[in-house]
Amino acid sequence: MASFKTAFFSLKLPSLFYNNTFFKIFNHKFSSKDLKQHQEKVMSKGLPVKKPIEGVKHTILISSGKGGVGKSTTSVNLATALKFMYPDKKIGLLDCDVFGPSVPLMMNLHETPLVNDKNQMLPLTNYGVKCMSMGFLIAEGSPVIWRGLMVMQALEKLLRHVEWGRIDYLIVDTPPGTGDTHLSLVQNIPISGVVLITTPQPAALEVTKRGAAMYKKLSVPIIGLVENMASVTCPSCYNKVEIFGDGTSHLANEIGTNIIQSFPLDHKISSSTDKGTPVVIKHPDSCQTKAFVNLANKVVDFLEKNNE
Numbered sequence: 001m002a003s004f005k006t007a008f009f010s011l012k013l014p015s016l017f018y019n020n021t022f023f024k025i026f027n028h029k030f031s032s033k034d035l036k037q038h039q040e041k042v043m044s045k046g047l048p049v050k051k052p053i054e055g056v057k058h059t060i061l062i063s064s065g066k067g068g069v070g071k072s073t074t075s076v077n078l079a080t081a082l083k084f085m086y087p088d089k090k091i092g093l094l095d096c097d098v099f100g101p102s103v104p105l106m107m108n109l110h111e112t113p114l115v116n117d118k119n120q121m122l123p124l125t126n127y128g129v130k131c132m133s134m135g136f137l138i139a140e141g142s143p144v145i146w147r148g149l150m151v152m153q154a155l156e157k158l159l160r161h162v163e164w165g166r167i168d169y170l171i172v173d174t175p176p177g178t179g180d181t182h183l184s185l186v187q188n189i190p191i192s193g194v195v196l197i198t199t200p201q202p203a204a205l206e207v208t209k210r211g212a213a214m215y216k217k218l219s220v221p222i223i224g225l226v227e228n229m230a231s232v233t234c235p236s237c238y239n240k241v242e243i244f245g246d247g248t249s250h251l252a253n254e255i256g257t258n259i260i261q262s263f264p265l266d267h268k269i270s271s272s273t274d275k276g277t278p279v280v281i282k283h284p285d286s287c288q289t290k291a292f293v294n295l296a297n298k299v300v301d302f303l304e305k306n307n308e
Helices: 002-009 019-028 032-044 071-085 150-161 180-188 202-217 247-255 268-275 287-306
Strands: 056-063 091-095 125-128 127-131 167-173 191-200 222-225 231-233 240-241 257-263
Touching: 002 240, 056 071, 056 287, 071 191, 071 268, 071 287, 127 150, 150 180, 167 287, 191 202, 191 257, 191 287, 202 222, 222 247, 222 287, 231 287, 240 247, 247 257, 257 287
Parallel strands: 056 167, 056 191, 091 127, 091 167, 191 222, 222 257
Antiparallel strands: 125 127, 231 240
């Protein structure tokens, strides 16, 4: 089979192609550095310019490739723990799970946001935390049956058409997966870091690993892993039973991060959020609250060190 170059020159081309400039370009050997720079230039074409959300200092994503691992529960309790520990700080909570918003239930907020004279929505507030969710904008119990373009338009509204005021820490609850929502968030706004949520179950760990790979490719700092439903405590003998094993620690080593907090499968945590009162608010002196406070402190420490 003839080579590409032989086949190329066998074609009858206009004389324009047979000048010295063409031969220099065709025969030039590009270095790997040249190729990498060219790839970066091509990939950057068409990407949106990152623009901060007005008034927001730090944006923290709560993410996992797997659904049902406790992202929303962690988001809500982390936001309230930050307010609990740092009462002078302004905390925001953005629910970007368009199809399955949980923040309205967990934060006990069911009103429709007001709109100011700039046609921007005003967040609803409870427990000192400003909140915005697609759940505030649709009738309760109504399904969201949208295609991708409509989802992206809704996300744009949640990002750019909300009057947050001053926010020190904006916690963003993301949907499962590594799709359009995550890419749009990372490409459109500066992300201070991501907290990856998983359970020790192999199926969850495998998908979380893919999520970590995505954020590394997108140059988003990984704050650490949060391990949910790691164990259960027997109500009679109080022995701790590990349900799925210690796979989370292996994942942490593999992706080069740490388990910054581990939570058991706990009735207080689940029942509190189901009733619209995060455990940090309902049981402020509990060991569960201390764990979320510890998580909040580690997130703040990471952000401070990362911005030195």
